[in-house]
Amino acid sequence: MNKFIKTILLVFIATLVISFSSCGDDTTPAVDSYTVTFVDYDGTVLKTIACTVGEACDIVAPEEPDYFDVASIQYFTRWSVFEDDYASIDRNTEIEAIYTLDNRLVTLGSKSVVFYSFFIILGIIVALTLGLKETKRTGVSKDAILDGFLWIVPVSILGARLWYVAFELSDFVYGGFFPSVLRVLGFRSGTLDFSNFGLSGLAIHGAFSTAIICAYFFTKKRKIDIFKVVDFVAIGFIIAQASGRWGNFFNQEAHGGIVGGITGNVANLSLQDQYNFLRYSLHLPEFIVNNMYITRGLHNLSVEPLTGFYHPTFLYESTFNILGFGIMLLLRRWKKVYIGELLSFYLIWYGGLRIFIETMRTDPLVFEIFGITMKSAIVTSVLMILGGIILSTFIRIKRKGMTYETIPGCFGCKKPVEEVEEENKE
Numbered sequence: 491m492n493k494f495i496k497t498i499l500l501v502f503i504a505t506l507v508i509s510f511s512s513c514g515d516d517t518t519p520a521v522d523s524y525t526v527t528f529v530d531y532d533g534t535v536l537k538t539i540a541c542t543v544g545e546a547c548d549i550v551a552p553e554e555p556d557y558f559d560v561a562s563i564q565y566f567t568r569w570s571v572f573e574d575d576y577a578s579i580d581r582n583t584e585i586e587a588i589y590t591l592d593n594r595l596v597t598l599g600s601k602s603v604v605f606y607s608f609f610i611i612l613g614i615i616v617a618l619t620l621g622l623k624e625t626k627r628t629g630v631s632k633d634a635i636l637d638g639f640l641w642i643v644p645v646s647i648l649g650a651r652l653w654y655v656a657f658e659l660s661d662f663v664y665g666g667f668f669p670s671v672l673r674v675l676g677f678r679s680g681t682l683d684f685s686n687f688g689l690s691g692l693a694i695h696g697a698f699s700t701a702i703i704c705a706y707f708f709t710k711k712r713k714i715d716i717f718k719v720v721d722f723v724a725i726g727f728i729i730a731q732a733s734g735r736w737g738n739f740f741n742q743e744a745h746g747g748i749v750g751g752i753t754g755n756v757a758n759l760s761l762q763d764q765y766n767f768l769r770y771s772l773h774l775p776e777f778i779v780n781n782m783y784i785t786r787g788l789h790n791l792s793v794e795p796l797t798g799f800y801h802p803t804f805l806y807e808s809t810f811n812i813l814g815f816g817i818m819l820l821l822r823r824w825k826k827v828y829i830g831e832l833l834s835f836y837l838i839w840y841g842g843l844r845i846f847i848e849t850m851r852t853d854p855l856v857f858e859i860f861g862i863t864m865k866s867a868i869v870t871s872v873l874m875i876l877g878g879i880i881l882s883t884f885i886r887i888k889r890k891g892m893t894y895e896t897i898p899g900c901f902g903c904k905k906p907v908e909e910v911e912e913e914n915k916e
Contacts (some may be wrong), residue, residue: 526576527585610737612733649696750764755795768802817839828892829897834885845871848871854867
């Protein structure tokens with residue numbers, strides 16, 4: 491594992507550790523009097539309430555800050571102390587206004603780079619880095635990997651976009667041919683307005699399918715063993731997906747239903763109970779929980795019918811993708827695994843994971859067949875699982891002996907001659 495990947499992992503782990511940690515609060519009750527202060531995100535004092543020990547204190551929060559930034563999807567969510575807990579306050583307490591996270595990584599003038607784009611690009615870079623690192627183990631040249639990367643990735647992004655558009659045609663195709671084409675390409679206004687450009691709708695199944703097709707033609711032209719390349723693709727995709735889901739987090743999308751569910755258009759749990767479930771039952775970092783507070787109809791009333799805390803399915807998927815990535819790295823070094831079976835593992839692992847996630851998602855892509863409404867991701871995932879089983883069976887029957895044991899560098903296998911000579915020199 492090179493320094494770049496180590497740095498990325500260390501930053502990620504450090505962020506989680508800091509998120510789970512918290513500074514100790516003053517636990518000493520006041521003797522005579524205490525003050526409850528409501529402050530805004532920038533430290534501005536919104537209201538101060540003086541209380542006397544031993545007497546009931548009427549703590550009433552000020553009006554909620556009227557702040558909503560459409561560009562960054564930032565808005566007020568709650569006070570750092572829930573109203574039900576006001577009665578237990580017995581010391582100087584500062585109650586802060588909590589807002590959702592700014593989804594912009596950096597802003598220069600009127601242009602912004604959003605976290606959604608950043609995490610997709612980060613995932614692609616990590617995937618490429620891993621692919622280049624594995625060239626020594628497979629015999630595929632770095633030049634071939636780079637050449638394939640430079641044309642397969644852009645075409646795959648286009649495939650992801652077209653897959654998404656195919657299931658949401660009414661949102662893109664209207665008002666004439668050219669405006670429709672521009673909307674499909676990311677110009678939301680239907681004109682060449684770069685200030686309103688962005689690919690906010692991508693489908694991973696479309697990207698993966700396109701990448702496999704491109705890999706087939708690329709390897710055929712270069713006379714490279716396609717099974718080695720598709721294993722690269724599988725490992726790259728699963729870690730890229732794990733990264734990309736964090737972009738969905740900052741956009742407050744690709745989430746599950748409201749915590750506790752809904753009965754008769756009313757949430758089954760109070761906001762505080764929803765928060766407590768995510769924060770203390772699932773032990774999620776507070777910054778994740780706070781950003782899972784979503785206002786009613788932010789994306790669509792069928793997606794967010796009520797204001798409240800929603801399940802972070804992005805996190806569930808990202809976590810299991812990272813686990814799958816780790817397993818694939820181990821399988822890659824196990825001599826009994828056949829070349830090409832990492833793709834089989836990916837198809838089965840991600841297919842099963844996505845079926846589980848789709849049962850929770852509130853914004854699935856759907857289609858109708860014979861009058862039955864079906865979720866695109868579930869149908870595709872079932873086909874992925876079947877494809878993974880068939881592919882593994884085919885490889886073991888038709889490519890006997892083509893295991894990773896035949897490639898120097900795996901655990902328990904011979905090292906390449908060059909590496910042995912280099913170690914002897916040392």
